[in-house]
Amino acid sequence: MPQPEHGVTTDGARQMLRTAGMRVTAARMAVLEVLGEHPHATADTVAKLVATRLGSVSKQAVYDVLAACTGAGLLRRIEPAGSAARFETRIGDNHHHLVCRRCGRTEDVDCTVGQRPCLTPSDDAGFAVEEAEIVFWGLCPDCQGQGTIHHHNTKELQS
Ligand SMILES: [Zn+2]
Ligand SMILES: [Zn+2]
Numbered sequence: 134m135p136q137p138e139h140g141v142t143t144d145g146a147r148q149m150l151r152t153a154g155m156r157v158t159a160a161r162m163a164v165l166e167v168l169g170e171h172p173h174a175t176a177d178t179v180a181k182l183v184a185t186r187l188g189s190v191s192k193q194a195v196y197d198v199l200a201a202c203t204g205a206g207l208l209r210r211i212e213p214a215g216s217a218a219r220f221e222t223r224i225g226d227n228h229h230h231l232v233c234r235r236c237g238r239t240e241d242v243d244c245t246v247g248q249r250p251c252l253t254p255s256d257d258a259g260f261a262v263e264e265a266e267i268v269f270w271g272l273c274p275d276c277q278g279q280g281t282i283h284h285h286n287t288k289e290l291q292s
Pocket of ligand 2: 223240
């Protein structure tokens with residue numbers, strides 16, 4: 134089966150866990166594989182997808198795996214304003230995100246500079262700046278097409 138661009142194979146997931154010095158468990162492998170296929174999934178979505186693979190696994194167990202893998206640097210956690218935290222296996226490349234205000238669709242944007250921080254503050258107040266986390270907000274192509282429909286959220290969306 135062809136793997137998506139940032140897909141994680143079973144072997145890949147095992148290797149990621151071993152490299153991070155983490156015990157290899159079915160739940161951890163499943164979380165990494167699911168996120169390889171569904172980048173930017175929320176914890177709830179990951180829990181649902183992992184449950185369909187493993188049968189019974191508690192939400193809390195999946196949340197624990199997400200936290201452990203994020204802590205170990207295997208996952209990146211992004212938290213766009215007003216959205217649940219989202220997770221991805223594409224780590225360490227300082228990429229950014231486009232987020233649709235209406236449906237929450239999230240897409241990767243490569244960093245144009247290639248190294249962090251790719252933006253420098255006009256006044257860094259003496260901070261040693263390591264990273265700039267950028268979210269580009271707007272409407273995805275599908276949602277732009279619905280622009281003329283009077284949606285009950287329209288007012289909120291325009292603010
Ligand atoms: Zn959208
Ligand atoms: Zn991403």
